[in-house]
Amino acid sequence: MTISSLRPTGLGIREVSERTGLSVDTLRWYEKEGLLPPMPRGGDGRRVYPERMVEFVELVVALRRTGLSVADTRSFVELADEGAASHGRRMALLERQREDIHEQQRRLAADLAAVDTKITHYRELIAAGLDCDGLPVDETTAVRQRRTA
Amino acid sequence: MTISSLRPTGLGIREVSERTGLSVDTLRWYEKEGLLPPMPRGGDGRRVYPERMVEFVELVVALRRTGLSVADTRSFVELADEGAASHGRRMALLERQREDIHEQQRRLAADLAAVDTKITHYRELIAAGLDCDGLPVDETTAVRQRRTA
DNA sequence: CTAGGCGCTGGAGCGCACTCCAGCGCAAGC
DNA sequence: GCTTGCGCTGGAGTGCGCTCCAGCGCCTAG
Incomplete structure (x- = not known):
């Protein structure tokens, strides 16, 4: 034992x-x-x-x-x-961090939106068989364009 | 010119x-x-x-x-x-990244909740003048406890 | 003609946050 | 009493992603 x-x-x-x-x-x-x-x-x-x-x-x-x-x-x-005497200061530190996290959330949402916009763009081009300039792609390219791996 | x-x-x-x-x-x-x-x-x-x-x-x-x-x-x-021929693969890569961002958002929200919980906890202790074990603090400590800087 | 401003290259250096030993000690099981 | 397992310390090493020169060239303005 x-x-x-x-x-x-x-x-x-x-x-x-x-x-x-x-x-x-x-x-x-x-x-x-x-x-x-x-x-x-x-x-x-x-x-x-x-x-x-x-x-x-x-x-x-x-x-x-x-x-x-x-x-x-x-x-x-x-x-x-420091124990209980530092509760206020610890709280203040955490509140600053909370604001920082809010900021990160905003940035993340904005970046997600940018990525989503681009995904939608690709999806449309693939569906329509167009290249980045809006010109039709040839059949060989169109087949490749649809590949995801 | x-x-x-x-x-x-x-x-x-x-x-x-x-x-x-x-x-x-x-x-x-x-x-x-x-x-x-x-x-x-x-x-x-x-x-x-x-x-x-x-x-x-x-x-x-x-x-x-x-x-x-x-x-x-x-x-x-x-x-x-590669141009238009890689649209599908680029889209797939962005879609994986999108999932990753969603995951980050979940983690961030969870971590924010943890921080918020702690903030609330401190706020309650300060309001009641208690220490971490729920015991009343003395007056000197209570004054310090309310300081945020 | 020269000095200032901007840009170029190649390569070294840096800050952060771990990560990985080498060499050791202790305790338990076979 | 020896091996196995876990943990200890101090210190070196690592990976990532930039960041910072030194030394140079080309314009343009004064």
Whole structure:
């Protein structure tokens, strides 16, 4: 019977990796770089992740994935160190990130529209058997024009 | 009176840079890497961009910005070389990219929801003067908790 | 005639965010 | 008591996508 079996609340780094999608190396690198707080260690020096840490890691992943830089993510995590006193500042940081995400959504929608317009354009040319200048293509080309692979 | 003044249809690299938002260096690099077709040159060896090329560059920008890799963008541009015969394949590539953008939109919306949830959480804790464990904070902390900068 | 502005090429350099070892320790199972 | 598995550290390496020269040429204006 081991210590860890007496403490079912702690997770190994591998388990956290599987639950969050971050590689084991990345979890360690994030901790070293301050994107995750220093983790408590078991008697053998291994990281023991509290169960609730998974949720925190997932927030960090969401922030990174939405483009928050490593530096700003570190700031957020440093604020978390301060406890309740930093709630307002953490909220403000997240609100800035929210605006950034809104901006990304607008850009993405605009780029999607551009791609869709082009797709429609190709579809029409293929249906009509025309080239980019609106001139009819020959039969050999028309056959190729319809190929999608 | 120069040649270029007799051909108002051609654009200089700087002008294309300003219209598309790509740096001059990036325009040249894209061409070298096949993300843009080889441009015709003026008598002095400088690139002359046809007016309609701006539209094409903007499509490339949209593709890159939505995460299409350099390699896949190159494939798209190589297909464009083939003319009308590659319309179907170009359309298919854009359709795959469209699906990818949809996926990005879903992820972005999910990550936004996570951030919003956290913001709401902080807002509630601040309003109630509680810490992360739901315990009341002291007055000094409460004041700091409300600070946003 | 020369100085400034723009552009050209080839190649080196850079920033970011990981990713991948080498070499080690500990603990459990056979 | 040896192998297997997991984890540790420090540090080097990687991939992507630009970005930044140095050194040059060609116009045009003064």
